[in-house]
Amino acid sequence: MGRSPCCDKVGLKKGPWTPEEDQKLLSYIQEYGHGSWRALPAKAGLQRCGKSCRLRWTNYLRPDIKRGKFSLQEEQTIIQLHALLGNRWSAIANHLPKRTDNEIKNYWNTHLKKRLTKMGIDPVTHKPKHHDAYGSGSGHAKDAANLSHMAQWESARLEAEARLVRESKQLIMTTTNNHPLQLQLQHHHQLVNINPSTQTHGVVMTKAAATTSSLPCLDVLKAWQGAWSSKPIIRDNCSSNTIVSGMNMMMAMDDLESPTSTLNFPAVYNATYPMQSLNGKQLPQFKEELDSTMVLQEIHAYNGCTDESTTTNAWFAEDSLIRSNGGNDGSSNVILPAAAAALSNIMEGFCGTADMLVYNSDEQNIAAGEISDNGGGGGGGGDGSCGRSGSNVEESRSYWDSILNLVNASPSGSPVF
DNA sequence: AACCAGAGCAACCGCCCTCTT
DNA sequence: GAAGAGGGCGGTTGCTCTGGT
The missing domain is CATH 1.10.10.60 (Homeodomain-like)
Structure with a gap:
């Protein structure tokens, strides 16, 4: 052309x-x-x-353009959204009223990027540059400081991803069924089970025995497996196949990598995602693929699924899904990269890798280090050992309230949320 | 006061996508 | 379906400003 x-x-x-x-x-x-x-x-x-x-x-x-210095909240929002979206400045700008993409881009390049770098955080991946900051041997004050910063950024990312998943879910809910969603993640040889249909509260993760299951949409998942050749296994209780997904969801499990912070979804998706073609059709570009409905359609097309209610599986790790769905407990049955990503991060929090914020059931009431435990031992994240101090909790809560409010107020036509 | 280096930012470039014909 | 027009977007450039020597 x-x-x-x-x-x-x-x-x-x-x-x-x-x-x-x-x-x-x-x-x-x-x-x-x-x-x-x-x-x-x-x-x-x-x-x-x-x-x-x-x-x-x-x-x-x-x-309607606001010029001048960026507020602290705007800065935080930019960082958070950048962790989630990468250099998609226009998408980021959609969540910063009166700021232009160009201005945000410039601000990022001239201020925020440098600031993160100084903090020892890679501005591209939003990860600490020295990975062993995660490690147990990091007894040094420097590492501790890095860890603290990193936890903050990771928390920011988690929040944004969870938000994204919620919105995706809302889209899909319009097209789906009433099957309870149950999701199990293998983590260090133990399964973590997420079953929103039985929980009305919080992120519920219980360890369960490994089972074998089968899944009609296995091919799709295999595609995922190819893309992400790591170990995790995702099982779906509605069917009986073991789904092996190397999705970055699992990065959280063993090497504590996390998805969107390390890789921009668009880049990864477009460059390495082998499921580029489903049934001869290109998957939507990631720009649009956040419109989960489209992904749903593509996957159904690929699988020849005629009954959405029985053939695919949704991953919704986000709290609003997991908390009471009332009569709407149906899982929309699609695998969403974003959902998996968010889930990975929730799991990351669950594993207590840092003093991470973890969603509670009330999105406006996010508690540090808290996680609902379905009676099965919630793991390290909920034991308080990695929690923040009370004042920090309040601070974080306040911060997240503001971010969530901002995101909630985002334009309906936003390409992101 | 002059020079220099770095920071900040407006604007440009070129690729890409969507819509129309 | 192909081709072109229109526009969006992200990366980059280059000018201006500012602070240090």
């Missing part, structure tokens, strides 16, 4: 905009709207290409 740049016409001005040009553009758009950007410059009497006009408008002249 390809086409020539819109600015290659001779005589078109480039470079910084003058106040006069700004005024012309502003006046024209206020009176007529921008309409076709390509046609706009001539109509507005500007010697600029349409693209330049559009950029000037969207990044600078638009009346």
Whole structure:
């Protein structure tokens, strides 16, 4: 395809905009709207290409733009969303009212990236640069500090991912069934069972005996396995196949890697995800694949599933799902990368890898180190050994409240949440 | 006061996607 | 279905500002 740049016409001005040009553009758009950007410059009497006009408008002249220093909350939000979304600045900008993607991108590159680097956190992966900060041998104060910082960032990421999963679930719920969702994760030779249908409260994870199950949609899962050749096993109680998914979900299990922080989903998905083609159809780009409904459709198409209620399996590790679904306890049956990712992080918290925040049932009441235990021994995360101090809990709670409020207030058409 | 280096940011470039014909 | 137009997006560039010497 390809086409020539819109600015290659001779005589078109480039470079910084003058106040006069700004005024012309502003006046024209206020009176007529921008309409076709390509046609706009001539109509507005500007010697600029349409693209330049559009950029000037969207990044600078638009009346609903807030300029100036970023607040602490905005910074935190950017970091959180960057951990989740990577360099998808426009998506991030959707959650920062009145900020442009360009501004956020610049701010990230000039401030936040450096700050994270100074903290010993890789700004790309949002992980500590020296991995053994996780290790048991990190008795040094430096490592402890890193761990603390890292836990904060990881918590941020967890929150965002969980949010994403919730939204995905809400989409899918419109198309699904009433089958209870039950999910088991093998963790260090023990199964962790998540069964929202039997729990009304909190993230419930119980260790259970290993079972064998079968699953109609095994092929899809095998594809996942190929993509992520790590060890974890995911079982689905609704059927009887053992599903082996190397999904990054499992990274949390043994090597404590986590998904989205280490890898941007889009990049990973597009570059290495072997399930690029389902039934000869391309899976949606990750940009859109957050629209889980589309993924659901693709997977159904691939599996030839005619009955959504019985053929696929949903992973919903997010608290709102797991907490009482009331009569709506149906699992939507699709494997969502985001869901798995979030689950991995919940598991990560469950395993007590850091003083991690873990969701409780009330999304506005996130407690540090708390996790509901379905009577089976919730593991290290809930024993308080890795919890924050009380004041820090409050601080974190407050922080998350603000973030969640922000995300909740996100535009409905947001491509992310 | 002059010079230099680094930071900050507006704007450009080019790729990609979607929509229209 | 193919091709082109329009626009969005992320990466990069280069100018300006600021602080240090």
